[in-house]
Amino acid sequence: MKNLYLFDFDGVIVDSLDLYEHSIRTCLEAINRPIIQTREDFLDLFEENFYEAIEKKGVSLEAFARASASIASSIDYAQVRVIQEVKPLLQQLSGANVLVVITSNRKEVVENTLRREHMASHFIDILGADFMLSKTAKITYAMDRWNKSPAETFYIGDTAGDIREAKSAGVHTVAVTWGWHPEARLQVAGAEYVARTPGDLLLL
Numbered sequence: 001m002k003n004l005y006l007f008d009f010d011g012v013i014v015d016s017l018d019l020y021e022h023s024i025r026t027c028l029e030a031i032n033r034p035i036i037q038t039r040e041d042f043l044d045l046f047e048e049n050f051y052e053a054i055e056k057k058g059v060s061l062e063a064f065a066r067a068s069a070s071i072a073s074s075i076d077y078a079q080v081r082v083i084q085e086v087k088p089l090l091q092q093l094s095g096a097n098v099l100v101v102i103t104s105n106r107k108e109v110v111e112n113t114l115r116r117e118h119m120a121s122h123f124i125d126i127l128g129a130d131f132m133l134s135k136t137a138k139i140t141y142a143m144d145r146w147n148k149s150p151a152e153t154f155y156i157g158d159t160a161g162d163i164r165e166a167k168s169a170g171v172h173t174v175a176v177t178w179g180w181h182p183e184a185r186l187q188v189a190g191a192e193y194v195a196r197t198p199g200d201l202l203l204l
Contacts, residue, residue: 011179
């Protein structure tokens, strides 16, 4: 039976924390909402859905989206290091399962990176910020689209917000420890499984 594996992008497939934080800071400063002062301020925005978190802090999502679209073309994701240990894992999983990227990043950014790294063929789709803002909604959409039950669906993420949104969708939650939030923070969010190495994902 094919399972549905829903992968977060930033922090799980690519090591992009510095670049992503810089891009978010730039967008917020462009709309005069500099709510990030420290790295911890940035990471705290991913305790829940990122877009809900910034909206609670007085950020207009419409203004943020406009700034993001404008700034995205100047962000050089070619600088980002792909987590090499993940590449053979994705190839192995994609042979017998359905793989989808679900991310708060823009689809174009993810597409370009996966194509450059010869990983695009592993994924059947990319559901980014330009599709829906809620990861819970995107997970539900993916299950409907590919006719999978929650029992057949695994969301793989690296932040507490990822885990909480996936739990809201009723799917299996898998926290990876090589990403943005430490294991203790992921455990508090209620992760069902913890992967400390990419190979652990084959044990699900």
